[in-house]
Amino acid sequence: MTLAFKASIENLSNRLDLVSQELDNNLFSITIDERWPVHFSDLNGEYVVLFTSLGKLSNPQIAMRLLADNLFDSNPIRPRVGLDDTSQNLLLWSQVAYSECDETTLYHALTVFIERANVFDSWLGEAILAEETPLQNQEVSQFIRV
Numbered sequence: 001m002t003l004a005f006k007a008s009i010e011n012l013s014n015r016l017d018l019v020s021q022e023l024d025n026n027l028f029s030i031t032i033d034e035r036w037p038v039h040f041s042d043l044n045g046e047y048v049v050l051f052t053s054l055g056k057l058s059n060p061q062i063a064m065r066l067l068a069d070n071l072f073d074s075n076p077i078r079p080r081v082g083l084d085d086t087s088q089n090l091l092l093w094s095q096v097a098y099s100e101c102d103e104t105t106l107y108h109a110l111t112v113f114i115e116r117a118n119v120f121d122s123w124l125g126e127a128i129l130a131e132e133t134p135l136q137n138q139e140v141s142q143f144i145r146v
Helices: 003-015 060-068 103-129
Strands: 020-024 027-032 036-043 047-056 080-083 089-097
Touching (some): 003 020, 003 027, 027 103, 047 103, 060 080
Antiparallel strands (some): 020 027, 027 036, 080 089
16 A cells, blocks of 8 residues: 555545544545445555445345346446355445545545445345345336446
8 A cells, every 4th residue: 555545545534524544554444424434445556445344135135136236337436236255244345546546536436435335225224124025026226326
């Protein structure tokens, strides 16, 4: 991680009037809305990755619909859903190229990221409450597009 990146994270947290935590040399965390711990990490020295947990996977059908929405998007900042290494928790992640990594770009990426996290959280809550309704009969994509 570069000093410029560390400075960008500090500037971003100051702009948001929040405190960033350096968890180790390659991982920073900022908590948004006292709810979303967003982690910033290095990916192969080429990208900054933003990620957070959306919670435990309650139904594999939900994951299939969310993961299907990830495919073939040309916008690298667009947040995507993934599974953790245990395949039991949903993660939201996004990436920003180091070549574009400044306070303004990180702020934009974080804004889009949090908007999407809130949409997913709302949709997941509704999906869990409506598990008796088969997911294939619901129009999921209209809820999860930002």
